[in-house]
Amino acid sequence: MNVLRETFESLGLSEVATFLGSGNVIFATTAKDVRTLNNKIERRLHQVLGRDVPVFLRTLPELKEISAREPFHDLHIRGASVNVILLADGLDDRSKAKLVALRTETDGFRVDGREIYWWRRKKPGTSLYATVPLAKVLREPFTVRSTNTIRRLVAKWR
Numbered sequence: 001m002n003v004l005r006e007t008f009e010s011l012g013l014s015e016v017a018t019f020l021g022s023g024n025v026i027f028a029t030t031a032k033d034v035r036t037l038n039n040k041i042e043r044r045l046h047q048v049l050g051r052d053v054p055v056f057l058r059t060l061p062e063l064k065e066i067s068a069r070e071p072f073h074d075l076h077i078r079g080a081s082v083n084v085i086l087l088a089d090g091l092d093d094r095s096k097a098k099l100v101a102l103r104t105e106t107d108g109f110r111v112d113g114r115e116i117y118w119w120r121r122k123k124p125g126t127s128l129y130a131t132v133p134l135a136k137v138l139r140e141p142f143t144v145r146s147t148n149t150i151r152r153l154v155a156k157w158r
Contacts, residue, residue: 007048011040019153023143026157034059038088054141056086056114060157067151071110071117082147085116088140098137107132118144 001018004025008016013027031037038057045053058066066084090113091099099109099116110117134142 003048007044008041011044017157019156020149022145022149024145024149024153026153054088054143056088056143058086060154063150063154066115067147067154069112069117071112072108072119080119080121083118083120083144084147084150085118085134085138086143086145087114087116087138090114091116091138095137095139102132102134102137104132116142 001021004023005016005018008025008027013029015026015028017026018024019026029037034057038055041055041057042053045055072080072082091111096111099111103109106121108119134144
């Protein structure tokens with residue numbers, strides 16, 4: 001996480017901090033063009049780490065909106081956890097259809113712009129969560145965070 005923090009600082013970003021050990025970086029910037037900033041960060045990470053690292057920038061207002069969202073309020077699902085799949089761009093229609101086809105009694109999805117909300121329940125009779133082949137369905141890179149992690153990010157950097 002120190003390398004990650006130092007990499008972001010080397011780009012002139014301020015108030016850089018990492019959160020948890022999973023690649024969450026918080027920073028302040030005056031940049032107005034998020035897409036350009038995203039590409040700049042990806043190029044610098046490639047230089048430093050020697051491999052492509054997709055970046056999924058979200059502003060604090062976007063994170064607040066994500067953390068407040070209750071996309072499954074109508075389902076009354078017991079024992080489910082909700083994760084947020086962060087994308088660089090929205091899904092195309094073909095990928096949306098493939099994602100919807102993954103729905104089971106233990107997994108459900110709701111797409112909202114650049115986020116996919118994923119409820120997961122434990123498999124009946126086990127302590128295991130179902131797994132789904134997200135990488136086969138989503139053509140673009142993605143990352144997954146629990147809603148609790150996103151809420152903790154918002155609370156810490158409000």
